[in-house]
Structures are given as structure tokens and as C-alpha cells.
Amino acid sequence: MAKLRFTFGTMGSGKSTQALQIHHNLRARGLTTLLMTQLDRTEGRVSSRLGVSADAEIVASGSDLFELVRQRVKSLGHLNAVICDEAQFYEPAQCDQLARVVDDLGIDVYAFGLLTTFQGVMFPGSARLMELADNRTEIQVEARCWCGARATHNARFIDGVQVISGATVVIGDTGGPTAGEVSYDLLCRAHWMEGARAARGDQLELLDVDVARPTGRPDRSGPVEVDPDAVPTSLHATRAPSPQPAGDNA
Numbered sequence: 001m002a003k004l005r006f007t008f009g010t011m012g013s014g015k016s017t018q019a020l021q022i023h024h025n026l027r028a029r030g031l032t033t034l035l036m037t038q039l040d041r042t043e044g045r046v047s048s049r050l051g052v053s054a055d056a057e058i059v060a061s062g063s064d065l066f067e068l069v070r071q072r073v074k075s076l077g078h079l080n081a082v083i084c085d086e087a088q089f090y091e092p093a094q095c096d097q098l099a100r101v102v103d104d105l106g107i108d109v110y111a112f113g114l115l116t117t118f119q120g121v122m123f124p125g126s127a128r129l130m131e132l133a134d135n136r137t138e139i140q141v142e143a144r145c146w147c148g149a150r151a152t153h154n155a156r157f158i159d160g161v162q163v164i165s166g167a168t169v170v171i172g173d174t175g176g177p178t179a180g181e182v183s184y185d186l187l188c189r190a191h192w193m194e195g196a197r198a199a200r201g202d203q204l205e206l207l208d209v210d211v212a213r214p215t216g217r218p219d220r221s222g223p224v225e226v227d228p229d230a231v232p233t234s235l236h237a238t239r240a241p242s243p244q245p246a247g248d249n250a
């Protein structure tokens with residue numbers, strides 16, 4: 001019986017490598033697979049840090065993955081498995097379409113992705129996959145925080161300082177005069193939260209001295225709500241976080 005499998009892990013945990021491994025193993029057994037990916041794999045390939053790569057279908061925003069797979073089945077005659085890399089970037093509706101691929105077409109789906117953003121919240125696509133998947137597996141890698149504890153959280157740094165605001169996805173650096181150097185690292189939860197608290201404190205201070213703040217805007221005594229548009233750097237935002245919370249309210 002076909003299954004929807006979601007495998008998640010931090011950055012650098014080898015998700016793409018596993019996706020390529022499954023792709024290779026199934027093909028070696030004469031099975032037909034469709035490899036999909038999203039976003040920064042702009043050339044339509046999935047590649048791993050270990051130097052392996054394969055051609056992949058790019059998942060466009062708004063595209064119907066159920067239809068895409070059904071068309072592929074039509075043209076190939078059959079399809080045994082769909083393998084999805086960078087699945088955190090898939091839209092929740094596209095994750096539902098992958099579930100239909102399993103249920104209505106009887107095709108196995110293997111999805112791989114990050115669980116949480118650098119802001120410490122679930123990607124909408126990953127949240128939906130957690131809700132829908134038959135199997136959920138965390139990739140266990142021995143990534144360590146600088147303190148030695150197991151690293152579980154993705155952190156974004158600008159010029160070496162952890163940030164918690166900004167677009168969910170930043171590709172490259174626009175090179176503007178105020179653009180800082182964006183980097184990522186893995187931290188344990190305690191140190192991720194310490195950095196997040198510091199970043200939040202900085203923003204509270206900025207708000208306190210912000211005399212140009214429009215009147216009538218309510219003061220926030222609690223934690224600062226992060227506004228992705230109010231990025232304190234000239235990040236090149238290619239995608240704002242989806243305002244749609246994962247899952248149905250029904």
C-alpha cells in the first residue's frame with residue numbers, strides 16, 4: 001500500500017542526499033520515479049553536498065502536483081514513486097495534492113524538508129506534511145551546537161549576529177550598502193532561544209527610540225511581533241512567509 005512519508009532534519013542533515021539515494025535505489029530496481037524540488041534548485045536539479053545530483057521537476061507556486069503526477073503517469077504509462085526535496089517550501093495545498101497522489105493514484109511519496117524556519121516556527125508546508133504523513137521520520141545527524149549539545153535549530157545571522165526577523169527565504173546578498181552578510185548555523189534550542197531573545201531585545205530598544213513612529217500605533221509591551229516587511233537590513237526577499245496558517249480550521 002502506498003504511503004506518504006515525510007523525513008525532516010536541520011540544514012546539512014543530508015536530506016537531499018537521502019532523496020537522491022531513494023531516487024537511485026528505486027531506479028536501479030527498474031522502477032519509475034519523479035523527482036521534484038523547489039526554489040533555490042533553480043536549474044531543475046537536486047544535488048547533495050556529497051557531489052551527487054539528478055534532474056528534477058521544479059515545483060512552481062500554485063501548480064497542482066496531483067495533476068502534474070497524473071499527467072506524468074499518462075505519458076509514462078506508470079509511476080512508482082514521487083520524491084520531493086525542499087518540501088518545506090511546498091504550499092500546504094500542494095501537500096494535500098501529494099496525499100491524493102498516494103490515496104487516489106496509489107503512488108508512494110517521499111518528502112524531505114526542514115521542519116522549522118530560522119524564526120523557530122514550522123514552515124507551512126512542513127506543518128501540513130506532519131499533519132498528513134503516514135510516516136514521519138527525523139534524520140538523526142550528530143550536528144552539534146558550539147556548546148556541544150545536539151544542534152536542533154536553524155539560526156540566521158547577519159554579520160555574525162542572530163536575527164529573527166526578515167523574509168523566510170533569502171537568496172544571496174543584494175550587495176546594497178547596508179546589506180549584511182547572511183549566514184546560517186545550527187544551534188541547540190537553549191542557544192537559539194538566547195540569540196532570539198537578544199534579537200528581540202534589540203528590536204524593543206529600537207522601538208523605544210523610534211520617535212518617527214506614527215501616532216496611534218499601539219505600544220507593544222509584550223514580545224515584539226516580527227513584521228517580515230520591516231526587515232532591518234536590505235535583504236533580498238524572494239518570498240514572504242505565507243500568512244496562511246497550516247492546516248484547515250474545519
Ligand SMILES: [Zn+2]
Nearest residue numbers: 145147188191
Ligand atoms: Zn548550545
